Amino acid sequence: MKKLVGNVMLTAGLITGAIASARNPPLWFAVGGALFIMGAGIVLRRQGEKEELHRNITKGEGGEVELKKVLENALTEIETVMKEKETDLEKARKRLGKVLETLETFAEKAQPLRIKGIKFYGEVMTSFSKAERHLNRAWSAYADGYIREGDTYLESGYAQLRETSKLLKSKS
Amino acid sequence: MERYVGQSVTKREESYREVTPVAIILGVLWGAFMAASFTYAGMVMGFTSGGSAIAAIVGWGILRGLLKKGTVVENNIVQTIASAVNISVSGVIFTIPALYIMGLHQEINTLYFFLATAAGAILGITFIIPLRKQMIEIDRLRFPTGTAVATILKTPGSGIEKARLLFFGMIISALVYLIQQFPLFGLPHIIPEVVDLGSVLHLPEWINLTIALSLMVFGMGLITGRNGLIVLAGGILSYYIITPVVKALGWIPTDVQGSAISGYVYGTMTRPLGIGMLLGGSIAGLILSLPVIAVAMKSLAQASRVKDKNGNSEELPIYYLIGGAILAFALLLITAYKLGGLGLGRSLLTALIGVAWIFIASLLVAMSTGMTDWSPVSGLSLVSVMILLYLTHKNVPLTILMGATVGVAISGAADMMQDLKTGHMVGAIPSRQQKVELLTAWLGPIIALTVVGLIWNAYGIGNDKVPAPQAMALKSMVDAVLGGNVPVDKFIAGGLLGFVLSLSGIPGLGVLVGLSMYLPMLYIIPYGIGCIVNEIAKRKKGYEFIVEKVLPFAAGLMVGEAAMTLLFAVLTVAGVLQP
Numbered sequence: 168m169k170k171l172v173g174n175v176m177l178t179a180g181l182i183t184g185a186i187a188s189a190r191n192p193p194l195w196f197a198v199g200g201a202l203f204i205m206g207a208g209i210v211l212r213r214q215g216e217k218e219e220l221h222r223n224i225t226k227g228e229g230g231e232v233e234l235k236k237v238l239e240n241a242l243t244e245i246e247t248v249m250k251e252k253e254t255d256l257e258k259a260r261k262r263l264g265k266v267l268e269t270l271e272t273f274a275e276k277a278q279p280l281r282i283k284g285i286k287f288y289g290e291v292m293t294s295f296s297k298a299e300r301h302l303n304r305a306w307s308a309y310a311d312g313y314i315r316e317g318d319t320y321l322e323s324g325y326a327q328l329r330e331t332s333k334l335l336k337s338k339s
Numbered sequence: 340m341e342r343y344v345g346q347s348v349t350k351r352e353e354s355y356r357e358v359t360p361v362a363i364i365l366g367v368l369w370g371a372f373m374a375a376s377f378t379y380a381g382m383v384m385g386f387t388s389g390g391s392a393i394a395a396i397v398g399w400g401i402l403r404g405l406l407k408k409g410t411v412v413e414n415n416i417v418q419t420i421a422s423a424v425n426i427s428v429s430g431v432i433f434t435i436p437a438l439y440i441m442g443l444h445q446e447i448n449t450l451y452f453f454l455a456t457a458a459g460a461i462l463g464i465t466f467i468i469p470l471r472k473q474m475i476e477i478d479r480l481r482f483p484t485g486t487a488v489a490t491i492l493k494t495p496g497s498g499i500e501k502a503r504l505l506f507f508g509m510i511i512s513a514l515v516y517l518i519q520q521f522p523l524f525g526l527p528h529i530i531p532e533v534v535d536l537g538s539v540l541h542l543p544e545w546i547n548l549t550i551a552l553s554l555m556v557f558g559m560g561l562i563t564g565r566n567g568l569i570v571l572a573g574g575i576l577s578y579y580i581i582t583p584v585v586k587a588l589g590w591i592p593t594d595v596q597g598s599a600i601s602g603y604v605y606g607t608m609t610r611p612l613g614i615g616m617l618l619g620g621s622i623a624g625l626i627l628s629l630p631v632i633a634v635a636m637k638s639l640a641q642a643s644r645v646k647d648k649n650g651n652s653e654e655l656p657i658y659y660l661i662g663g664a665i666l667a668f669a670l671l672l673i674t675a676y677k678l679g680g681l682g683l684g685r686s687l688l689t690a691l692i693g694v695a696w697i698f699i700a701s702l703l704v705a706m707s708t709g710m711t712d713w714s715p716v717s718g719l720s721l722v723s724v725m726i727l728l729y730l731t732h733k734n735v736p737l738t739i740l741m742g743a744t745v746g747v748a749i750s751g752a753a754d755m756m757q758d759l760k761t762g763h764m765v766g767a768i769p770s771r772q773q774k775v776e777l778l779t780a781w782l783g784p785i786i787a788l789t790v791v792g793l794i795w796n797a798y799g800i801g802n803d804k805v806p807a808p809q810a811m812a813l814k815s816m817v818d819a820v821l822g823g824n825v826p827v828d829k830f831i832a833g834g835l836l837g838f839v840l841s842l843s844g845i846p847g848l849g850v851l852v853g854l855s856m857y858l859p860m861l862y863i864i865p866y867g868i869g870c871i872v873n874e875i876a877k878r879k880k881g882y883e884f885i886v887e888k889v890l891p892f893a894a895g896l897m898v899g900e901a902a903m904t905l906l907f908a909v910l911t912v913a914g915v916l917q918p
Binding site: 177181182184185186187188189190191192193195198201202205206208209212213216260264268271272274281285286288289292293295296297299300301302303304305306307308309310311313316320 | 410493581609765766840844852
């Protein structure tokens with residue numbers, strides 16, 4: 168509810184402020200009032216977001232619980248890729264492609280981590296993105312028939328993803 | 340040597356082809372071709388194109404089709420170089436032709452033109468170095484064009500279905516664009532380029548409901564998704580809330596009537612407000628991101644010490660950024676002091692503010708492009724002109740020359756980020772992309788400047804044959820600034836609104852809303868429709884549907900129309916077409 172009220176105040180303040188600013192010259196008093204309403208709306212919104220995140224975490228949804236699940240599943244799938252590529256590389260490469268698609272959802276779900284602290288969020292995403300880039304390179308190398316290159320970056324991507332998982336667990 | 344196709348596997352022992360002589364040569368040649376074509380066509384038609392997607396397709400044709408040995412990351416290098424060489428065209432043709440139009444081109448030595456714009460190309464790339472991690476890895480900005488190009492690069496390994504969707508999209512948008520250009524060939528007008536829905540629905544003249552029928556823009560929205568909905572909402576605010584309200588309140592001069600009302604509100608109210616919001620939003624975003632940038636810089640410093648198995652660093656060392664900043668400062672200082680005849684103190688101030696402005700503008704353009712694919716280069720050029728005219732005591736030639744440096748730098752920054760996004764998605768090593776761009780990007784402005792000079796000698800500039808609309812717009816801006824007609828109050832009001840919006844917790848909100856007020860509604864509507872379709876598809880069919888079906892099709896839509904614009908540019912240069 169707080170988040171909704173905050174969003175309404177932010178929107179109403181923006182519309183009022185934009186109209187007041189459009190006049191030649193701007194209605195500075197109204198612009199000031201609009202900025203105040205927007206500011207109050209932002210405070211409410213941020214509080215509402217924090218409360219929503221804590222509720223979800225209690226329910227076992229969202230937040231770090233879900234992120235850890237995504238990473239664990241990805242790591243398990245990559246282990247399967249590592250075994251599968253010895254017998255059927257094409258199938259293994261397709262499986263790797265699916266892993267990369269699911270890792271996109273990690274990036275979306277990780278957004279609420281910003282609330283826990285922007286620095287922590289930055290560290291997690293830096294580690295995760297490096298893993299993702301290495302896995303992307305593995306996919307490309309396998310697609311081009313460069314097996315050794317693919318193997319190297321599959322292993323480093325896997326190791327980096329484990330690092331990301333450890334980082335997430337270290338802060339919970 | 341057999342290629343990897345289907346069940347058969349080729350075990351290659353040599354190192355993974357990435358930065359190869361053939362990739363560099365092909366990228367430079369194709370980039371030069373596009374740069375020359377778009378310089379002329381841009382001065383005639385009024386717009387240019389980045390060309391990454393077309394370069395990727397040409398790369399596949401030559402590397403895999405002819406040479407039988409190209410790789411995904413090698414073709415990424417081709418498109419990186421080609422787009423880097425080509426992109427500086429927009430920075431050049433927006434500024435330098437204005438000097439010719441105003442008869443001031445002989446006041447500056449040609450060598451300084453080349454040096455300043457070439458340095459601008461290098462500056463844009465170096466300034467973006469610390470922002471790569473933040474925007475691509477941490478903020479995960481979409482960069483729709485970069486995403487589309489990655490889809491193209493991965494097509495040979497992605498399976499037949501994705502390739503089919505990509506080509507289907509290309510054919511549809513290419514065909515629609517071709518049919519829209521029929522009048523150029525003396526054929527009947529079957530599909531218009533724009534539709535005035537307002538007239539069709541008998542709305543009042545002052546309500547602007549004209550829509551561009553551009554599948555490329557629709558495709559951009561399809562890839563952008565949710566962020567683009569904010570742009571659509573902002574457009575609705577600007578055109579369908581602010582405009583009727585200011586009209587109802589009597590804030591429009593009485594001599595502005597009918598269909599002129601919408602243009603008046605856009606030109607004097609919402610556009611400058613939008614530019615202010617862009618600036619305020621990006622400054623707020625920069626402040627909020629300082630902890631993240633600190634993490635990125637620390638990671639950058641560490642990563643540049645870590646070598647891969649070949650002994651190369653994945654990240655460009657931080658001293659490139661320092662070197663770039665010093666080069667920018669020195670260049671601007673020399674230009675201001677020697678060419679502008681400014682005193683040492685003012686030259687130092689000009690150089691300092693110039694460097695800071697290039698960084699902020701590069702950040703802003705990269706952020707806008709990353710979130711929506713739209714790049715507010717012309718709006719930032721206006722602000723550049725304002726700042727530089729003030730700093731240089733209204734020295735117009737010097738202002739435009741330095742404005743060209745800024746324009747080339749910020750176009751290059753946005754393009755570099757798109758290329759790095761593509762690189763991230765295909766597993767390219769970032770430092771390699773950055774190094775090849777540094778090696779080759781300076782060629783673009785030199786080609787563009789040479790073509791501008793040739794056009795001037797052959798046809799003149801600013802006439803019916805070569806209207807140079809963007810340069811004419813810059814000339815109008817310069818006249819407005821010299822005449823004291825600058826909406827500083829709107830910039831400040833918009834800046835405050837944009838600043839506060841970006842504190843909301845929705846990343847880049849101030850920039851998105853600012854962008855929406857800055858863009859014409861003509862393009863916001865098809866773009867917004869694409870974003871809505873993406874959201875509906877995601878909710879009904881799931882994220883996998885977006886990745887498997889929507890993205891390749893949308894990439895095709897973007898590429899098809901882009902390829903046709905290049906073809907038409909070439910036909911215009913060849914004199915086959917007379918726009």
